[in-house]
Amino acid sequence: MKIGVVGASGYTGGELLRLLAEHPSFEPTVITAHANVGELITSLHPQLDQYGDQKFSELDISRLKACDLLFLAMPHGESAKIADQLSSQQLVVDLGADYRLLNSVSWSRYYGGVHAGTWVYGLPELKDARDRISQSKKVANPGCYATAISLAIAPILESIDVGDIVAVAASGTTGAGRSLKASLLASEVAGSLSSYKFGGVHQHTPEIEEALAQISGSKVTLSFTPILAPMPRGILATVTAKLSRPLIESELRAIFEARYAHEEFVIFLPAGQMPRTASVLGSNRAQIQGAIDTHSNRVVVSIAIDNLGKGAAGQAIQNANLMAGIAENSGLTMRGIGV
Numbered sequence: 001m002k003i004g005v006v007g008a009s010g011y012t013g014g015e016l017l018r019l020l021a022e023h024p025s026f027e028p029t030v031i032t033a034h035a036n037v038g039e040l041i042t043s044l045h046p047q048l049d050q051y052g053d054q055k056f057s058e059l060d061i062s063r064l065k066a067c068d069l070l071f072l073a074m075p076h077g078e079s080a081k082i083a084d085q086l087s088s089q090q091l092v093v094d095l096g097a098d099y100r101l102l103n104s105v106s107w108s109r110y111y112g113g114v115h116a117g118t119w120v121y122g123l124p125e126l127k128d129a130r131d132r133i134s135q136s137k138k139v140a141n142p143g144c145y146a147t148a149i150s151l152a153i154a155p156i157l158e159s160i161d162v163g164d165i166v167a168v169a170a171s172g173t174t175g176a177g178r179s180l181k182a183s184l185l186a187s188e189v190a191g192s193l194s195s196y197k198f199g200g201v202h203q204h205t206p207e208i209e210e211a212l213a214q215i216s217g218s219k220v221t222l223s224f225t226p227i228l229a230p231m232p233r234g235i236l237a238t239v240t241a242k243l244s245r246p247l248i249e250s251e252l253r254a255i256f257e258a259r260y261a262h263e264e265f266v267i268f269l270p271a272g273q274m275p276r277t278a279s280v281l282g283s284n285r286a287q288i289q290g291a292i293d294t295h296s297n298r299v300v301v302s303i304a305i306d307n308l309g310k311g312a313a314g315q316a317i318q319n320a321n322l323m324a325g326i327a328e329n330s331g332l333t334m335r336g337i338g339v
Helices: 011-021 061-065 079-083 104-110 129-134 144-159 204-216 249-260 309-324
Strands: 002-006 027-032 069-072 091-094 138-140 160-171 222-228 235-243 266-268 286-293 298-305
Touching: 002 011, 002 061, 011 027, 011 309, 069 079, 069 309, 079 091, 091 309, 104 204, 129 309, 144 160, 144 204, 144 222, 144 235, 144 249, 144 286, 144 298, 144 309, 160 204, 204 222, 249 266, 249 286, 298 309
Parallel strands: 002 027, 002 069, 069 091, 091 138, 160 222, 266 286
Antiparallel strands: 160 235, 235 298, 286 298
16 A cells, blocks of 8 residues: 655654554555655654655645555644545544544634544544444544553543543653754753643643543543653553442453453553553553552552554554554554563
8 A cells, every 4th residue: 555654754753654664565655744855764764774765755735645545743733734635535544633632612722723623533442443443534543641541541431430530641752742842952851850731731631531431421531740751752651540339459450351351552461560661662552550549449550652652653553554454463563672
């Protein structure tokens, strides 16, 4: 299949190109980067020597229309401008935020501007999502934090107070994109942790609430605090919720094991093992561990993903595989690097 990647100069775009280079069924034929037209791909992604002397091309809608499948790796508000010019039958995975939300009011509050609409939400491991993705021509790839937090708490929604979910998650600096910001300079980040978008204003909050509400059938309220961690990539999230019924740890383990037993990319770890960002680095995998805090009557779930893998490019390819009707793990069989 001929593949187009729009916005390939960023960290997510680079990870897409890395994975596509080894994909058995996808061939990247159009690779664009607005601000870097004419530059060698390896000038920004020196690890991608497979692309040789290939350069970023300019955006040409006619060339994009000739592709079998497109990945849009654009800032929010930009994907819709391109999607509006494409065929309704063309396969498209949007890695931006434009089509993730159902509620236009939430879009206006957290992003601003006009809400472009809603596509099928591309988190395959959520209830009934895989079938919807497989039957869709257009899929909205979830945000990185949204992926981690949703996977962590979705299996036990029936056992918790969905109006009292709290998540604290630390992410590597690639989650903030490639544009130059003083707060992301090495001297500012190294040896330091800092919260940001503090107090419930992070844009992934409504996305998570909507995804979980569709499963639970009830309004979901999330308190979310993101943290910038001194590492390039990876997310470690801790999600807690008040129990709505008595639950012991062996039962919690049985719920998670049953829910993810047949999921290749989500691993509920054996007792005594904890998720580590290094263990999922470079992969499309998530590691999860859970516990019951009897003192506060809350469930506690820890999850690790690679924000560029399962949180972005890896998941986008997983969705594309489903849309194309090929093996879901095509091009995604690598394990984490570890240390």
